[in-house]
Amino acid sequence: xxxxxxxxxxxxxxxxxxxxxxxxxxxxxxxxxxxxxxxxxxxxxxxxxxxxxxxxxxxxxxxxxxxxxxxxxxxxxxxxxxxxxxxxxxxxxxxxxxxxxxxxxxxxxxxxxxxxxxxxxxxxxxxxxxxxxxxxxxxxxxxxxxxxxxxxxxxxxxxxxxxxxxxxxxxxxxxxxxxxxxxxxxxxxxxxxxxxxxxxxxxxxxxxxxxxxxxxxxxxxxxxxxxxxxxxxxxxxxxxxxxxxxxxxxxxxxxxxxxxxxxxxxxxxxxxxxxxxxxxxxxxxxxxxxxxxxxxxxxxxxxxxxxxxxxxxxxxxxxxxxxxxxxxxxxxxxxxxxxxxxxxxxxxxxxxxxx
Amino acid sequence: xxxxxxxxxxxxxxxxxxxxxxxxxxxxxxxxxxxxxxxxxxxxxxxxxxxxxxxxxxxxxxxxxxxxxxxxxxxxxxxxxxxxxxxxxxxxxxxxxxxxxxxxxxxxxxxxxxxxxxxxxxxxxxxxxxxxxxxxxxxxxxxxxxxxxxxxxxxxxxxxxxxxxxxxxxxxxxxxxxxxxxxxxxxxxxxxxxxxxxxxxxxxxxxxxxxxxxxxxxxxxxxxxxxxxxxxxxxxxxxxxxxxxxxxxxxx
Numbered sequence: 001x002x003x004x005x006x007x008x009x010x011x012x013x014x015x016x017x018x019x020x021x022x023x024x025x026x027x028x029x030x031x032x033x034x035x036x037x038x039x040x041x042x043x044x045x046x047x048x049x050x051x052x053x054x055x056x057x058x059x060x061x062x063x064x065x066x067x068x069x070x071x072x073x074x075x076x077x078x079x080x081x082x083x084x085x086x087x088x089x090x091x092x093x094x095x096x097x098x099x100x101x102x103x104x105x106x107x108x109x110x111x112x113x114x115x116x117x118x119x120x121x122x123x124x125x126x127x128x129x130x131x132x133x134x135x136x137x138x139x140x141x142x143x144x145x146x147x148x149x150x151x152x153x154x155x156x157x158x159x160x161x162x163x164x165x166x167x168x169x170x171x172x173x174x175x176x177x178x179x180x181x182x183x184x185x186x187x188x189x190x191x192x193x194x195x196x197x198x199x200x201x202x203x204x205x206x207x208x209x210x211x212x213x214x215x216x217x218x219x220x221x222x223x224x225x226x227x228x229x230x231x232x233x234x235x236x237x238x239x240x241x242x243x244x245x246x247x248x249x250x251x252x253x254x255x256x257x258x259x260x261x262x263x264x265x266x267x268x269x270x271x272x273x274x275x276x277x278x279x280x281x282x283x284x285x286x287x288x289x290x291x292x293x294x295x296x297x298x299x300x301x302x303x304x305x306x307x308x309x310x311x312x313x314x315x316x317x318x319x320x321x322x323x324x325x326x327x328x329x330x331x332x333x334x335x336x337x338x339x340x341x342x343x344x345x346x347x348x349x350x351x352x353x354x355x
Numbered sequence: 356x357x358x359x360x361x362x363x364x365x366x367x368x369x370x371x372x373x374x375x376x377x378x379x380x381x382x383x384x385x386x387x388x389x390x391x392x393x394x395x396x397x398x399x400x401x402x403x404x405x406x407x408x409x410x411x412x413x414x415x416x417x418x419x420x421x422x423x424x425x426x427x428x429x430x431x432x433x434x435x436x437x438x439x440x441x442x443x444x445x446x447x448x449x450x451x452x453x454x455x456x457x458x459x460x461x462x463x464x465x466x467x468x469x470x471x472x473x474x475x476x477x478x479x480x481x482x483x484x485x486x487x488x489x490x491x492x493x494x495x496x497x498x499x500x501x502x503x504x505x506x507x508x509x510x511x512x513x514x515x516x517x518x519x520x521x522x523x524x525x526x527x528x529x530x531x532x533x534x535x536x537x538x539x540x541x542x543x544x545x546x547x548x549x550x551x552x553x554x555x556x557x558x559x560x561x562x563x564x565x566x567x568x569x570x571x572x573x574x575x576x577x578x579x580x581x582x583x584x585x586x587x588x589x590x591x592x593x594x595x596x597x598x599x600x601x602x603x604x605x606x607x
Binding site for chain 2: 205206209210213214215216217218220221223224225227228229230231232233234235242290
């Protein structure tokens with residue numbers, strides 16, 4: 001009986017998370033349909049989906065595996081460029097936009113997952129701060145590599161170079177696909193709010209189910225005590241790599257969404273560099289490390305807030321900073337936790353909402 | 356033939372010979388004690404037996420199989436489980452999940468069926484739940500099955516650590532100072548529990564302990580370590596009255 005109650009508790013928790021996401025989507029979608037929303041805010045919906053996927057997937061590494069990764073945007077970069085490359089090549093070959101996007105999505109995810117494995121194998125030998133620094137470096141390396149990559153296609157096939165367009169030596173009919181720092185232009189704009197929403201649900205489904213499975217338990221056991229986990233026969237390397245790779249693959253999916261939301265894709269510090277990685281980490285930390293629903297809520301608030309406050313112009317960043325501090329106190333200060341438990345626990349829903 | 360047969364085991368850390376020429380032979384279902392002054396190398400012996408350290412010399416045979424130099428995971432699969440001197444639980448996981456992590460290698464389903472909640476997942480998880488609850492019952496922890504491990508009182512944390520080790524279905528259980536930090540009452544309960552575990556699971560147990568009441572109360576045989584070498588071994592009563600042991604460890 002007691003077991004049943006507990007099973008229900010985790011299931012209930014998950015259902016609340018799904019319900020929140022679905023409700024938010026339905027509300028926003030009907031507002032958009034009714035036309036009662038600014039085009040600026042409407043344009044923010046796909047980026048918001050991207051941030052949510054990034055935050056949830058990073059939480060798998062930071063919260064569930066317990067390792068600090070600062071290179072998450074790098075995997076997004078891999079997913080974005082791999083899928084944009086595919087979409088641009090296939091723009092005329094595959095007519096159906098949805099089929100093309102679906103294939104691009106698979107390619108972006110696979111590419112990011114492969115990079116996750118390749119980078120994970122060496123770096124996951126490190127722990128804590130050292131791991132954070134190395135992942136930061138790998139994220140930057142990926143971004144910079146993309147910036148010197150030139151790929152073109154002509155009647156003879158593909159041409160690669162890391163110098164400039166001339167070095168591609170293409171026939172006159174050749175087309176440049178990836179043009180170094182200018183990136184990829186003319187990616188079909190296939191990403192929609194609805195696709196983003198579906199991807200969020202899939203991400204949530206994978207992460208929440210993984211956590212409550214045999215593999216998820218092993219991953220959390222490693223987080224809580226590596227030596228003890230090893231002593232009961234848990235393969236540390238395997239499960240660390242599993243969490244890291246799944247997280248990278250999801251970041252790749254976010255990258256695909258990103259690439260197909262813009263007509264020009266370039267890699268710079270703000271979208272695929274440490275600025276993005278740190279911003280996603282802020283979402284995860286403020287939402288509560290290991291708290292999946294918290295990551296989503298933090299991502300939504302911190303993305304929408306600067307736009308909502310646009311009217312206050314000069315005070316915008318001041319208020320943003322204050323909100324950050326208040327959220328941090330609310331989540332972590334012992335007094336605040338005490339207060340929360342005292343006054344917000346009578347209504348179960350209220351307590352869930354603030355979590 | 357003995358369950359655990361260790362011959363001439365040794366390891367050096369830099370210039371320090373931490374364990375040297377260590378021999379031990381433990382029969383099936385024996386309750387064996389390893390005692391000695393602080394820094395004698397008792398925990399190092401445990402770490403050598405469980406693959407945390409690789410020995411520079413010697414041989415370890417478990418049930419006739421050579422497990423010398425294997426890693427922790429292989430040794431756990433071969434059948435040695437342990438607890439730690441300073442408790443090492445999975446703090447944020449529930450008591451039940453702690454035991455289920457111990458059952459990890461005994462029950463399998465793929466990652467995919469775990470994520471997609473296929474029938475394999477449900478069936479195996481149910482088996483794991485049942486088996487884990489059974490173990491918790493044995494260790495009198497079933498009432499706190501859903502409490503986070505870090506919220507348990509000290510005595511229960513010790514018991515949970517043993518339950519988790521037992522979940523891996525070992526042939527040999529190593530207990531590193533199980534009574535450390537316990538009051539005489541708790542120690543008494545622990546002694547009963549160790550005896551009970553041995554009888555119920557036909558378990559072979561090797562334990563390190565400083566509490567002489569516990570050692571003389573439950574151990575049939577003892578090995579005394581001093582400066583990394585075996586000082587004396589034999590029946591508990593003989594060893595505890597050995598003049599060498601009295602000078603080196605017990606005091607006059």
